[in-house]
Amino acid sequence: MPRRNGLPQQKGKASGTARAPSSNSMGGPSKTPAVGAYRILKQRREDGALEKALSIPLELLFEIFSHLDPGDLANVALSRGSFLKLLTTGPTAVTLWKASHANVDEEALPERPPYLSQVQFNRLLFGTQCYTWGCNSKKAKETFVWCSARYCTACKPTEIISVEVEETFIDEICNTTGVQEPFFVWKDRLHHREVDRFRKAWEALAEKPEEQKKLAQESEEFVVAKQKHVQLLVSWQNEKKRVRKANNEFLRSARLQSIKARLTKEGFGDDVALISDQQFSKQSFARENALLTDRKWANMHKAVLDFVKYQRKLRARAQHEELLAPRIDVFRSAFKNWANDDELDQYDPQPWLGAVDPRLLLMPNDAENPARVKPADFLLMNPVRVIINNPADNAVVVPEDFTYVRRHVRTLVQDWYDARRKELNALCWRELPHLSRIADPVSLAICAFDCAEMKCDEKFMHYPEVLEHRCIIFADNRRDAYRDDSSYEAIVQEFMALKRWEDRAWTVSGVRMNKGVLEKARQIIRACGQDPDRATPEDLEQRGARLTCRTCEVRGLKKGGGLEAFDWRRAFVHQAGRAHSGDLCEWTVLPEKVTTQVQRFEDRLRDSKPRPQYLLDEWTCKERRCRTAVFDYQDLVAHFKSKHPSKMVDGMVDTDIGIRIPLMVPNELLHGVCIRYSETGSLEVFSEYANLNRRAPEEKAQNDSELQ
Numbered sequence: 159m160p161r162r163n164g165l166p167q168q169k170g171k172a173s174g175t176a177r178a179p180s181s182n183s184m185g186g187p188s189k190t191p192a193v194g195a196y197r198i199l200k201q202r203r204e205d206g207a208l209e210k211a212l213s214i215p216l217e218l219l220f221e222i223f224s225h226l227d228p229g230d231l232a233n234v235a236l237s238r239g240s241f242l243k244l245l246t247t248g249p250t251a252v253t254l255w256k257a258s259h260a261n262v263d264e265e266a267l268p269e270r271p272p273y274l275s276q277v278q279f280n281r282l283l284f285g286t287q288c289y290t291w292g293c294n295s296k297k298a299k300e301t302f303v304w305c306s307a308r309y310c311t312a313c314k315p316t317e318i319i320s321v322e323v324e325e326t327f328i329d330e331i332c333n334t335t336g337v338q339e340p341f342f343v344w345k346d347r348l349h350h351r352e353v354d355r356f357r358k359a360w361e362a363l364a365e366k367p368e369e370q371k372k373l374a375q376e377s378e379e380f381v382v383a384k385q386k387h388v389q390l391l392v393s394w395q396n397e398k399k400r401v402r403k404a405n406n407e408f409l410r411s412a413r414l415q416s417i418k419a420r421l422t423k424e425g426f427g428d429d430v431a432l433i434s435d436q437q438f439s440k441q442s443f444a445r446e447n448a449l450l451t452d453r454k455w456a457n458m459h460k461a462v463l464d465f466v467k468y469q470r471k472l473r474a475r476a477q478h479e480e481l482l483a484p485r486i487d488v489f490r491s492a493f494k495n496w497a498n499d500d501e502l503d504q505y506d507p508q509p510w511l512g513a514v515d516p517r518l519l520l521m522p523n524d525a526e527n528p529a530r531v532k533p534a535d536f537l538l539m540n541p542v543r544v545i546i547n548n549p550a551d552n553a554v555v556v557p558e559d560f561t562y563v564r565r566h567v568r569t570l571v572q573d574w575y576d577a578r579r580k581e582l583n584a585l586c587w588r589e590l591p592h593l594s595r596i597a598d599p600v601s602l603a604i605c606a607f608d609c610a611e612m613k614c615d616e617k618f619m620h621y622p623e624v625l626e627h628r629c630i631i632f633a634d635n636r637r638d639a640y641r642d643d644s645s646y647e648a649i650v651q652e653f654m655a656l657k658r659w660e661d662r663a664w665t666v667s668g669v670r671m672n673k674g675v676l677e678k679a680r681q682i683i684r685a686c687g688q689d690p691d692r693a694t695p696e697d698l699e700q701r702g703a704r705l706t707c708r709t710c711e712v713r714g715l716k717k718g719g720g721l722e723a724f725d726w727r728r729a730f731v732h733q734a735g736r737a738h739s740g741d742l743c744e745w746t747v748l749p750e751k752v753t754t755q756v757q758r759f760e761d762r763l764r765d766s767k768p769r770p771q772y773l774l775d776e777w778t779c780k781e782r783r784c785r786t787a788v789f790d791y792q793d794l795v796a797h798f799k800s801k802h803p804s805k806m807v808d809g810m811v812d813t814d815i816g817i818r819i820p821l822m823v824p825n826e827l828l829h830g831v832c833i834r835y836s837e838t839g840s841l842e843v844f845s846e847y848a849n850l851n852r853r854a855p856e857e858k859a860q861n862d863s864e865l866q
């Protein structure tokens with residue numbers, strides 16, 4: 159193949175017709191070469207190429223070697239025997255090594271140990287090649303001078319081992335020969351190669367105890383002689399690290415001062431004065447150990463300006479938060495005092511809880527549901543926002559300022575519910591377009607909502623229960639977004655979350671609709687004898703149908719030998735479970751007589767609870783991916799006793815892994831109510847989770863007779 163300027167030409171192209179490389183629109187070279195452009199072909203290295211270097215005059219060769227650093231010079235010495243002889247004998251070799259040390263400012267090296275050659279010594283201190291055979295890594299930056307080796311990160315665990323690994327072998331040597339330190343130990347670490355070489359020699363002298371003793375004594379003598387040189391090398395190494403660290407700190411400091419000076423020159427002096435050196439030093443553009451050049455400044459100019467503007471934004475947010483925090487506290491105090499007002503008792507949906515909790519206070523007059531307006535929701539209402547978000551720094555907010563809010567609280571609460579209903583209706587119309595002809599789709603049973611956070615287990619929440627769901631996982635994942643946002647809404651969300659996480663304001667972005675599962679849920683509603691596009695939760699509750707999963711029966715997925723009897727809500731959850739994530743359940747509607755028995759059992763199960771409250775308490779185990787969920791604390795204790803006994807403290811469950819989660823579901827959603835037929839053919843209704851057998855035997859017998 160013809161060549162020109164040392165580059166191969168393409169076939170069929172004359173040497174004078176080659177085109178210059180094309181350029182892109184930005185003026186730089188194009189990534190795709192033009193047609194006819196020369197291509198640089200990767201050539202295989204020619205064997206024996208170093209032989210040509212021997213033809214160079216020695217004076218010129220010595221001049222070249224004098225400009226190499228010690229690591230490169232050591233590699234040259236190891237490349238050929240002639241170079242090794244040239245660089246290890248004679249006064250010229252000493253001069254070359256001193257010159258190489260001067261090239262890296264290391265004239266004051268410690269004395270070379272007698273057990274290392276000149277090449278080994280310099281390769282150890284200045285090389286980068288890993289010493290493991292077969293490892294081609296040239297990033298062995300860590301030097302183990304106590305064992306005269308360098309290892310990369312991958313090889314270090316196998317070559318540098320703990321004393322405990324060879325403790326048995328060391329004890330054998332001590333018991334046989336009386337030698338206490340056969341190997342050099344540094345910070346409870348051994349060199350695997352040293353131990354391996356010694357073991358091979360030790361095993362070869364297995365029948366010669368005297369020779370073994372001599373071998374161990376020689377090894378101990380070498381360890382004692384090596385100690386002095388290791389201390390000197392470690393001291394030199396530590397001093398080198400100290401000098402390098404000081405130099406890098408100087409370079410970073412000078413770089414930071416240059417950045418500040420250039421920013422001040424561009425008119426950002428006030429911002430620079432308010433940003434600490436520590437904040438600057440955390441940025442990548444300020445951490446480089448090099449002086450700032452014009453070219454570097456041009457490359458990082460945009461990143462520096464973005465950082466300065468971001469810090470300005472954070473300062474504005476901090477000032478805004480400092481202004482709002484005391485005013486929010488005043489409102490929280492006023493809100494707490496409202497709970498003692500007799501006029502607001504009618505808003506309490508849980509009279510059995512006793513005194514009204516101000517965090518669970520208000521709801522519409524005509525709705526019986528567990529969704530309550532929280533203080534954070536009030537803070538986002540316009541009458542409260544106008545008072546708290548007053549831009550005047552000297553404005554003092556007192557509880558009397560919220561008198562208007564207190565007098566019109568009923569109207570504000572109803573307006574809040576209406577606004578949330580509109581948001582959820584808009585979400586339904588967007589996700590389920592075929593419901594666009596329905597004025598209020600959120601009232602339908604098919605319109606159920608899941609938490610927007612995929613890790614959250616809350617699913618199939620209907621209105622108004624969905625308004626109670628304020629997911630802590632969803633909010634925590636957006637905490638950084640809140641901190642970067644200086645708006646009133648973001649400050650309220652973060653401030654209230656820090657006080658009490660349940661007080662987060664409700665937001666429609668925290669919920670979603672799982673369209674795939676909702677399409678499957680249409681079949682459940684049809685099985686209950688209702689029209690999916692018209693049936694409301696009240697219609698399904700009045701129908702009171704109970705269903706079993708025919709698919710689970712065919713697959714043999716039974717619980718306690720029986721099939722679970724689902725109401726329509728629980729059937730939604732079952733259809734979305736892992737067992738049926740990719741298929742459609744086949745539902746069987748239970749006969750009216752069986753349904754009646756199941757409902758009676760559910761009533762008795764509900765009455766067995768400590769308090770017949772509207773909400774259920776779920777206890778979830780978080781130990782090592784264990785997601786066992788039960789509906790009674792005693793069941794959780796039994797689970798930990800059998801599965802995680804070490805996690806219990808004085809018979810109690812560790813609150814870090816046994817977590818109580820209040821489920822926002824009505825009592826109709828009773829998990830684990832199953833039916834089965836005994837050997838005699840009689841129907842038996844039982845609960846998988848809530849064990850009613852804890853009651854007295856005579857009470858249990860009486861209840862069982864009622865079911866029959």
